[in-house]
Structure formats: C-alpha cells, structure tokens
Amino acid sequence: xxxxxxxxxxxxxxxxxxxxxxxxxxxxxxxxxxxxxxxxxxxxxxxxxxxxxxxxxxxxxxxxxxxxxxxxxxxxxxxxxxxxxxxxxxxxxxxxxxxxxxx
Numbered sequence: 602x603x604x605x606x607x608x609x610x611x612x613x614x615x616x617x618x619x620x621x622x623x624x625x626x627x628x629x630x631x632x633x634x635x636x637x638x639x640x641x642x643x644x645x646x647x648x649x650x651x652x653x654x655x656x657x658x659x660x661x662x663x664x665x666x667x668x669x670x671x672x673x674x675x676x677x678x679x680x681x682x683x684x685x686x687x688x689x690x691x692x693x694x695x696x697x698x699x700x701x702x703x704x
Contacts, residue, residue: 605641605665609649616653624648641665 611618623634626645633639641647644667650660 606638607641607647607649607663607665608638609651609661611637611651614651614653614659616655616657618651619654620652622650622652624650643667 607623609621621635621637623630623639625643625647627648630639639647639649644665646662646664648660648662650658652658
C-alpha cells in the first residue's frame with residue numbers, strides 16, 4: 602500500500618494543544634505516534650487524541666482502506682505468434698489507498 606499522511610487539524614481548537622497520541626485499531630502507536638502528523642502504511646482504523654494545556658482531551662477517527670481489486674484490461678483479440686497458436690495477456694495493477702472519514 603502507498604503511504605498516506607494523516608494530520609490532526611487543531612486550527613479551530615479553543616485551547617492550546619500540548620500533546621497528540623495516534624492509535625491504530627485501538628492500540629497506541631509507538632514509536633512515532635505522538636506528533637501532529639502520522640504516516641500510515643497499512644489499512645485500519647486510526648484515531649488521534651489531543652490534549653490541551655487545561656487538561657481537556659478530544660479525538661477524531663478515520664478509516665484507511667486499501668483497494669486490492671486488480672484492474673482489468675482488454676488489449677483486443679489475441680494475436681497468433683505462429684500458425685495455429687495464440688497468446689494471452691493479463692495486466693495486474695498496484696493497490697491504491699484512500700482515506701474515509703470515520704464517525
């Protein structure tokens with residue numbers, strides 16, 4: 602899967618954010634899970650929890666998915682390599698990633 606960078610957007614926060622903790626599938630990410638951004642390399646449920654200077658906390662969750670359905674392609678009719686023979690071709694693509702906001 603290609604990597605996806607998640608960013609905790611706290612611009613509209615009414616308090617001064619003093620800490621971040623990222624979680625993947627309910628488990629705290631360590632090391633590297635305490636910054637305002639986190640690079641995702643696997644599908645799953647990702648949550649960021651932020652803490653303010655006054656002790657208040659808030660969180661948000663996103664679901665990162667991976668499309669593993671191989672693409673299909675049609676290069677037209679098979680062409681004979683020699684008399685009474687045909688050759689087939691198949692094309693497989695790399696998976697893609699998408700981020701779907703959670704609830």
